[in-house]
Amino acid sequence: MDTEEQARAYAEADFSESNSLFMRLLARHASGGLPGTAALDLGCGPADIVHRLLRTYPRLHCDALDGAMTMLEQARTTLEAGGEPFAGRWQLIHDRLPSSRLEGCRYDLIxxxxxxxxxxxxxxxxxxxxxxxxxxxxxxxxxxxRPPSAGWAEALVETYVADEPEVLRSDFRHSLFAAYEPCEVVEQLNTAGLEGFEVGVVSDRHLAVWGRMPG
Structure with missing residues (x-):
């Protein structure tokens, strides 16, 4: 999302369904309460998730990192629209992973x-x-x-982004083919020493990983 065209198309697209799904998953796994007040959003994009997060959890402060300045410009507009209730509760970080900008920072919610x-x-x-x-x-x-076939991928493109600009349709198609299968994500977690995390398919195109760090 490095170009202005990509960032604008992404910011103007309707991702309310998937972002609402994300927030429902968070509410489910945080049903006993959040473990603290410091949050980190990695790859925040235009910050719709951060906006929803700050609105839902008024004690939370969120650092939001993205590698594309064009996306962070959209994010700033989104978060400034939150007005006084959001004041002093968010920080945008322009960097890619691994990020030296996060050195020394610790978070209760990632x-x-x-x-x-x-x-x-x-x-x-x-x-x-x-x-x-x-x-x-x-x-x-x-x-x-990653869908199991090119036909499945194309059906998802037609279902979810058929009316979006071509740049967004192309990005979504490429993203589907670049995505990982759930079993591959399980292997990644095992390699990272995060075997206690769970992996599940949560929609016809999304998987989720959730868990708590050891106390």
């Missing part, structure tokens, strides 16, 4: 939505989580999973 399939080495995500998480931190990662 989130990521639709970042994993963009990473050439998925371990940079899992190792960042291990490094930045406080004991008992809650982790929720959601991403696309």
């Amino acid at each position: 989130l990521s939505n639709s970042l994993l399939h963009h990473l050439h080495d998925p371990q940079v995500l899992w190792q960042t989580i291990r490094t930045q998480a406080n004991p008992d931190a809650l982790v929720l990662v959601m991403d696309l999973f």
Whole structure:
């Protein structure tokens, strides 16, 4: 999402269904309460998830990281629209993983939505989580999973982005093919020493990873 065209198309697209799913998953896994007030969103994009997070959990402060300045410009607009209730509760970080900007920071809640399939080495995500998480931190990662056939992928494109600009349709198609299968994500977690995390398919195109860091 490095170009202005990509960022604008992504920010203007309707991701309310998948973002609402993400928030429902978070509510389910945080049903006993959040373990603290410091949150980190990895790959925040235009920050719709961060906006929803701050609105839902008024004691939370969230650092939001993304590698594309064009996306962070959209994120700033989104979060500034939150007005006074959001004041002093968010920080945007322009960097890629692994990020030296996070050095020394620890978080009680670490989130990521639709970042994993963009990473050439998925371990940079899992190792960042291990490094930045406080004991008992809650982790929720959601991403696309790779469809079993090209026909399935094309059906998803037609179902969800048929009316979107071509740049978004192309990005979504490429993202589906770049995404990981659930069994591959399980292997990634085992390699990262996060065997206690759970992996599940949560929609016709999404998988989720959730768990608590050891106390």
